[in-house]
Amino acid sequence: MNAPVQLTDVQKVYGTGPGAVTALGGITYGFTEGSFTAVMGPSGSGKSTLLHCAAGLDTPSSGQVTLAGQSLLGLDETALTELRREHVAFVFQSFNLMPALTVRQNVVLPLTLAGKSPDESWVHEVISRVGLAERVSHRPSELSGGQQQRVAIARALAGRAAITFADEPTGALDTVTALEVLALLRDQSRALGQTIVMVTHDPVAASYADRVLFLVDGRIVSESTHPTPETVAAELAHLSLSPATP
Ligand SMILES: Nc1ncnc2c1ncn2[C@@H]1O[C@H](COP(=O)(O)OP(=O)(O)OP(=O)(O)O)[C@@H](O)[C@H]1O
Numbered sequence: 001m002n003a004p005v006q007l008t009d010v011q012k013v014y015g016t017g018p019g020a021v022t023a024l025g026g027i028t029y030g031f032t033e034g035s036f037t038a039v040m041g042p043s044g045s046g047k048s049t050l051l052h053c054a055a056g057l058d059t060p061s062s063g064q065v066t067l068a069g070q071s072l073l074g075l076d077e078t079a080l081t082e083l084r085r086e087h088v089a090f091v092f093q094s095f096n097l098m099p100a101l102t103v104r105q106n107v108v109l110p111l112t113l114a115g116k117s118p119d120e121s122w123v124h125e126v127i128s129r130v131g132l133a134e135r136v137s138h139r140p141s142e143l144s145g146g147q148q149q150r151v152a153i154a155r156a157l158a159g160r161a162a163i164t165f166a167d168e169p170t171g172a173l174d175t176v177t178a179l180e181v182l183a184l185l186r187d188q189s190r191a192l193g194q195t196i197v198m199v200t201h202d203p204v205a206a207s208y209a210d211r212v213l214f215l216v217d218g219r220i221v222s223e224s225t226h227p228t229p230e231t232v233a234a235e236l237a238h239l240s241l242s243p244a245t246p
Contacts, residue, residue, distance in 0.1 A: 040200060047215055068087035
């Protein structure tokens with residue numbers, strides 16, 4: 001079985017000697033096709049490091065990552081960039097939109113950078129799906145935070161990437177807007193069969209996922225399926241109160 005994102009005994013150690021920090025202590029996990037997984041855990045537990053290693057934005061100290069069927073071992077920066085352009089989309093807390101570009105131009109930017117000509121009817125459809133059909137010519141500064149994140153979601157959908165990595169996608173949004181954006185991300189990605197890996201601190205955000213991985217000290221310590229805000233919050237509270245394992 002080939003998971004679109006497969007980590008095998010991935011370790012990440014920052015620094016050397018007595019000051020070295022083990023951010024990931026041997027993660028083995030396959031994110032299955034079409035799944036929506038939230039990654040949670042206390043501050044410093046390794047969530048961002050896991051996401052960065054899984055997306056090929058950072059290199060593990062040991063172990064293996066396979067992305068869209070291709071091992072990242074030994075790939076140079078150019079090959080990694082090409083692999084990401086072909087198969088991966090990102091949605092970040094800070095939206096990462098180009099301020100000088102319009103909504104439409106931002107949505108098609110990854111395609112343009114990849115040297116592909118956008119499928120105009122599909123671009124129009126994804127912009128409509130995120131509710132911004134009337135705003136195609138606006139620039140990010142003319143949009144609310146929620147609308148800017150909708151642009152980022154449309155951008156993630158436009159290239160029909162197989163995998164979306166989301167890092168605190170609702171961290172900068174108010175509660176109501178955050179829920180709308182999460183529903184959009186879940187429903188539209190599901191319609192495309194995208195695999196989503198989302199780092200979040202928010203139990204409500206995590207409850208939109210199919211499953212939640214809990215990290216402590218760089219290791220997966222539990223996994224919950226069919227999460228609800230209550231079960232996620234209870235597990236987090238339990239983990240935060242647990243004494244550190246030696
Ligand atoms: N570039 C770096 N150099 C040294 N240590 C680092 C570096 N990046 C992360 N770390 C350390 O690795 C560990 C995991 O960090 P990471 O950012 O992955 O955690 P996190 O769970 O995402 O935290 P948060 O919820 O606070 O964002 C932490 O102890 C952190 O201090």
